[in-house]
Amino acid sequence: AQSVTQPDIHITVSEGASLELRCNYSYGATPYLFWYVQSPGQGLQLLLKYFSGDTLVQGIKGFEAEFKRSQSSFNLRKPSVHWSDAAEYFCAVGFNTDKLIFGTGTRLQVFP
Amino acid sequence: NAGVTQTPKFQVLKTGQSMTLQCAQDMNHEYMSWYRQDPGMGLRLIHYSVGAGITDQGEVPNGYNVSRSTTEDFPLRLLSAAPSQTSVYFCASSKTQGAGGYTFGSGTRLTVV
Numbered sequence: 017a018q019s020v021t022q023p024d025i026h027i028t029v030s031e032g033a034s035l036e037l038r039c040n041y042s043y044g045a046t047p048y049l050f051w052y053v054q055s056p057g058q059g060l061q062l063l064l065k066y067f068s069g070d071t072l073v074q075g076i077k078g079f080e081a082e083f084k085r086s087q088s089s090f091n092l093r094k095p096s097v098h099w100s101d102a103a104e105y106f107c108a109v110g111f112n113t114d115k116l117i118f119g120t121g122t123r124l125q126v127f128p
Numbered sequence: 129n130a131g132v133t134q135t136p137k138f139q140v141l142k143t144g145q146s147m148t149l150q151c152a153q154d155m156n157h158e159y160m161s162w163y164r165q166d167p168g169m170g171l172r173l174i175h176y177s178v179g180a181g182i183t184d185q186g187e188v189p190n191g192y193n194v195s196r197s198t199t200e201d202f203p204l205r206l207l208s209a210a211p212s213q214t215s216v217y218f219c220a221s222s223k224t225q226g227a228g229g230y231t232f233g234s235g236t237r238l239t240v241v
Contacts, residue, residue: 025168050229059132059218059232060171106170115161115186116220116230120170 018043020109022119029097030127037092037122039107048110049090051081054121055103063105066090077101102126130154134219134233141209141240149204149236151219159222160202161186161230162194164215171218177202209240 019042029035041047048067052060064075071083081092090107107119135150153160161176163186173186175194183194191213193205202221206213216237220230 020170022170052232059234060220060230061232062229065229108171115173115176117173118163118170120168 018047018109018111018117020107020117020119022105022107022122024122025120026123026125028125028127031099032096035092035094035097035101035124037105037107037124039090039092039119041088041090041107041109043088043109043111045111046083046085049081049083050108050110050116051075051079051090051092052106052108052118053077053103054106060106063092097124097126099126099128132219132221132231132233134217134236136236137234139236139238141206141238143209143211143240145209147206147209149206149217149219149238151202151204151233152200153202153219153221153231154200155221155223155231156199157221157223157231158199159224159230160196161220161222162192162202162204163218163220164188164213165218165235166215174204174217206238211240214238214240 021040050065051063054060066073066083104121104123106121108116132153158179162174163171172188177183177196216235219233222230
């Protein structure tokens with residue numbers, strides 16, 4: 017069955033530190049891959065997406081993600097976290113259908 | 129552009145009551161979906177539509193109905209509300225199939241007592 021796993025429920029980092037949020041998927045082919053961010057009480061905002069080509073994709077707010085086919089992973093990274101990055105982050109996968117399947121999310125807390 | 133507009137933002141229902149959550153988009157997107165978000169479970173797909181007059185079930189469709197009479201609107205109906213339907217509901221739309229990435233509304237927080 018198709019699935020998306022975000023193994024980290026909660027991550028805490030200091031402001032200025034680097035960040036990596038993990039995402040793994042289970043599927044027989046390469047899907048479409050997305051990262052969304054949700055601030056408290058808000059909807060979801062698209063950070064970046066991968067369809068094909070260069071496996072390192074750049075998104076908004078200084079985020080990037082790298083697709084690794086061999087590991088079925090699409091990890092989100094940021095070199096220096098800002099306090100405003102505190103939010104919940106969702107990895108999502110589209111399997112050439114009209115549906116997106118979401119991971120359970122990772123809550124990021126940033127300490128000054 | 130307003131994007132995806134959901135109404136109401138908050139709602140309290142009694143068990144057994146029915147209601148409709150409204151969703152409208154002004155981006156001429158063909159694809160629209162409804163998700164519910166529950167703590168620790170991410171977003172789960174309830175129903176989706178690939179165009180006016182076409183709808184299909186997602187992962188958790190029981191207790192919900194949808195219709196798509198126009199491209200712009202995709203209402204979600206709760207037929208007989210149950211406490212298990214207490215959740216935050218998000219409507220989303222996309223121009224292209226699968227690959228486009230969805231634009232989300234700001235959500236409706238529903239409590240069933």
